Amino acid sequence: MNNYVKSVLNDLKEKYPWQEEFLQAATEVLESLGVVFEKDSKYEEHKILERIVEPERIIKFRVPWQDDEGNYHVNVGYRVQFNSAIGPYKGGLRFHPTVNESILKFLGFEQIFKNSLTGIPMGGGKGGSNFDPRGKSDDEIMRFCQSFMTELFRHVGAYTDVPAGDIGVGGREIGYLFGQYKRLANEWTGVLTGKDHKWGGSLIRPEATGFGATFFAKEMLKANKDSLEGKNVALSGFGNVAWGAAQKVTELGGKVITLSGPDGYIYDPEGIGTEEKWEYMLEMRASGRDKVKDYADKFGVEFFEGERPWKRKEIDIAIPAATQNELFEDDAKALVKNNAIALAEAANMPCTLEAMEILRDGDILYAPGKAVNAGGVATSGLEMAQNSQFIFWTEEKVEEELHKIMVNIHNSCLEASKEYGLGSDYVAGANIAGFKKVADSMIDQGLV
Template sequence: MNVNDIMNGLEAKHPGEKEYLQAVQEVLESIEDIYNQNPQYEAAKIIERLVEPDRILTFRVSWLDDSGNVNVNIGHRVQFNNAIGPYKGGIRLHPSVNVSILKFLGFEQIFKNALTTLPMGGGKGGSDFNPKGKSDAEIMRFCQAFMLELWRMIGPNTDVPAGDIGTGGREIGFMYGMYKKLQMENTGVLTGKGLNWGGSLIRPEATGFGATYFADEMLKTKNDSFKGKVVTVSGFGNVAWGVALKVTELGGKVVTISGPDGYIYDEDGLDEEKIDYLLELRASNNDIVSPYVEEFPEAKFIAGKKPWEVKCDIAMPSAIQNELNGEDAEMLVKNGVECIVEVSNMGCTPEAIECFHKNQLPFAPGKAANAGGVAVSGLEMSQNATKLNWTNEEVDAKLLQIMSSIHVACEKYGTQEDGYIDYVKGANIAGFIKVADTMLDLGVI
């Protein structure tokens, strides 16, 4: 395999799909050596088959707003690879959604899902619909129209969508209601469901909890822990909320959250009352964090900036792709950061990752660190299939075990001769080997 040749070919076929191309290049660079040491992969053209989705569904979504006006959005579902299980990945509702972003997310999902050890393939979906400022009735009509187009292509053993940015319990409820009506059965086809109708405990917190468990495993390799650590976090949704809850429980102090308008610096750290307020802030539909200082005036709001200029021990980007760039990374290094955990999908640019590696800093990629969300989705699927509900403690224990096993896999394949653990390489190789070997077993299909 020659990475440059493959990337040149992909760029020619898919011009302008920068997020997708970035994700593919990162994986190919990590697995190049292991791939070339195994000629059976080349003979079966595993890479050429793996980097292209099985299929991409694109459809029109027409819906009526509260004024009776017709609105038209575009919906997509990228079914990327189902070698080890049904396609699995969230539905993102955000104006930025396009095919490139969904292909990047779906491609990452293949390896993330493989790392969980659960039988799930990779997929992703979404729409350029913006739920901000919409009434519940408008969101319901959109979700029903979206599912009306998608329902024939999904199922508990085929493709199991979940929530993502813009898609929470409310949206999943509306989508599942329409699916159930059309299919005329109750089934575990969507995850992130309400607790009354098939959902799993700790699912909203799972991504943040899992990332914090993974970070704790990273710290243990240095005989360290979260106790007394200052942690900077971006975002203020469910992911940041879950991180803040678990970091605080483990003895750390979260001092920042952020939004499109800037970031909050709370030197005293987020306590139970402040963490609870994050849910209220998120539910306001304003998508801004500045109201935090009205509620807690001892904190500071810094407009138009990102939290990576704040001195910290651990940085946990938890908002969106490419939110932490090379300059941000240099600032973190200058301020003495000890560990970086990518909680958002591809939250750091290649320049930022290069900076962390150059400085021999532990850096966890999102496909490993944020796998807790899809892991608990997989556990929700298991509960639905067996018609059982597990306790909070049971789900949390399974999540901890899964995140610990992911860390073991990353350590196995990512430890270098000098002892430095390249978590990017470790995660990519571990996920790739599982998927590639399965594809060999299944033949060329």
């Protein structure tokens, strides 16, 4: 490991030993950048790593709210404004009991490089709360969102920080948050993305991450003289990302054979490739039950309680689309052993560091989340563009622009990897391409 990278990582581990997720993300990115520092000393001279691993600010606040029985509750809210060198902070809000500063720092750090890869002027940020929307009424969620935005609104804006949705924050929550912002700021502005298309949102935004991941996988296979046609694709999760990917994989000739949830996974040998099955995925998500077994009961397919899908021998392409650290060392070994062709991360950091090492060393095409799942934030950027111009694009126009962006991201990763003599290393290529644009911008703007 490069000595400069090693010293920065050691300092981070001493300062934040409890922030495991953030340290994992920082390690994955920084280890890829050693070749950049060996070739160009300016980044070390300007102490870019020490600056880029620290957020510009972290906002933490209490969120008091009242349930339907009149009882009072208090949750913790956060916004990590990580880096604004190339544009306003951009990144989702996550409402989930596991939310803490480490997870939001990891997500915000990844967002810096992901947003850089899109080519759209957006910085990196992330936020959320340890609030659990499951089992809450619409009125309770509305009251929570209004309380959350009452504190957050002073820190965000169309040219300052533009949050979006994430786990636990869908169209309903975005609506409540936007309404409260508009009430407090007394202005209509594109301060949030993921809005309903009736009031400023972009078409295909819910599907965008899954569509984009599929476009990236298509390009990755194409670069290796292969295609999605006739391939078995394993998906995890059953939310927006998996929903979008299931549709686009089917359209491009592949067959999605698995979905997963906290309770286990389902195997559908006929493929999750019909309108009825996609509509039921939406029903499952809206139910709040968080159980993928419902799909097995509905369509009469096998359910594997407490298991993950990655060891199935039928898998040609794996697209983890659920959450961080869902694919472990033994899963990666099984994919390599079973001759899977490719793994494209549609979730944020779904592979552990140990799994990543096995995949990168194995005979399998492997691409990281910051490149593969950038379609969601890219379409958010397209929503911002539409809002700023007060125009509304057709579904065909949005998808065309998204496809162009994902092709460019794929090509940028490959070009950066090859420039530094690393072959077709998508992990290193994504990190290098994303980093250099941000780092050069930081140097241009001085010591700030």
